[in-house]
Amino acid sequence: MIKRKRIAELIESNDFGSEVTIMGWVKTKRDSKGGFSFLEINDGSTIKNIQVIAEGTMANYTDEILKLTTGCSVIVKGILAESPGKGQRIEVQATEVNVAGWTDPDTYPLQKKRHSFEYLRTIAHLRPRTNTFGAVARIRNALSYAIHSFFQERGFLYLHSPIITGSNCEGAGDMFKVTTLDLQGLKNKGGEVDFTGDFFGKPANLTVSGQLEAEVYALALGNVYTFGPTFRAENSNTYRHLAEFWMVEPEMAFCDLKENVDLGEALIKSTLAYILTNCKDDIDFFNSFVDKNLISTIDTIINNDFERLTYTEAIEILLKAKKQFEFTPAWGSDIQSEHERYLCEYFKRPVAVTDYPKEIKPFYMKVNKDNKTVKAMDILLPGIGEIIGGSQREDVYDTLLNRIKEASLDPADYWWYLDLRKHGTAIHSGFGLGFERLMQLVTGLSNIRDVIPFPRTPKNLEF
Helix, strand or coil: CCCCCCHHHHCCCCCCCCEEEEEEEEEEEEECCCCEEEEEEECCCCCCCEEEEEECCCCCCCCCHHHCCCCCEEEEEEEEEECCCCCCCEEEEEEEEEEEECCCCCCCCCCCCCCCHHHHHCCCCCHHHCHHHHHHHHHHHHHHHHHHHHHHHCCCEECCCCCEECCCCCCCCCCCEECCCCHHHHHHHCCCCCHHHCCCCCCEEECCCCHHHHHHHHHHHCEEEEEEEEECCCCCCCCCCCCEEEEEEEEEECCCHHHHHHHHHHHHHHHHHHHHHHCHHHHHHHHHHCCCCHHHHHHHHHHCCCEEEEHHHHHHHHHHCCCCCCCCCCCCCCCCHHHHHHHHHHHCCCEEEEEEEHHHCCCCECECCCCCEEEEEEEEECCCEEEEEEEEECCCHHHHHHHHHHCCCCHHHHHHHHHCCCCCCCCEEEEEEEHHHHHHHHHCCCCHHHCCCCCCECCECCC
């Protein structure tokens, strides 16, 4: 295998005069009247290209180099040199330029011009080659690393929770079914579906959350977290929703609601600080071309304490607002996206809202002494809205059993979850952080379909 240098390494190098090999894709080519060509090459390791000088004396100059177009892949050998040109510090003076793969300029979808995000979603197999989506991929990678580092440095254990499940954490019906049954045959038979002959012998679904399984391990190992794909069969075509997305879900034993909020705030600040330090070129790109307030917004989040207030206090603020909302705020109703944005603007910082009415929250949240509210918490970020949703979990057996029944769920399906409250129960808490929402924050991209490699949405299963 040919030893190559990544362009990200070369542009920081001072090893002038050394022989190097780079492999990548042609971004642009310009032929000089002096009998040589300038190639801009990118290999995905950085948003920056490296300039290659290909002399006309090279053996394949006429037959191949002059015919190179945007999108062709090449292997270049040459000498690293200081560049006399403006806007670049180094260049490669090629001794060999070998074409690895050609592309037809008449059919290549990514010509040298600006393409709309809507168009690029139709060619998701090629959009990583653009500056925007190459930067998205690098930031997504770095953000994943930052999240794992945050938890590992604090002694959390990484848990692989199941993708296929027989329980529904949220108590809703928006789940994807998993089956080996003959669906065409079922369609013709009609009536109730008999799942006893199915692979698992009972209804199975794709998970909406790894929370319940994480609680099992938290009540044995202390602090754990999951980080994986989750699925919601919501027929929603908004810029905020996906059918498949990634969730970060820590669960902590002997942890109350306040400590839960503390951890959520620390996680957000830590990961954002990591990205600002380690993805500077990509963040600068988004700050220049997508959201000119991006860096200042991130700085505000990192450098300010999150405002903390109860749901009741939040509703009072919304009711006093001199603003016409599409959804009129009222105690007992959920806080809508427009309300979340207003609260962040009102305090000019992130906001943590706690103690929601129990009727609008899932069965597993700890009921407060007033028997009207639960120890729930949402963290809201400027421009994004809810980024984290969590709670202190109900640890009293009888209360949890009643809540399951109130949610019209079958306690038999949650026997093992209830069993945890019989044997060494403890105060415990956790939350879910929407990874794509965090990606939207650090890139400034408004549509969630642009921060995941292959978006899954209603009527869209391409790629």
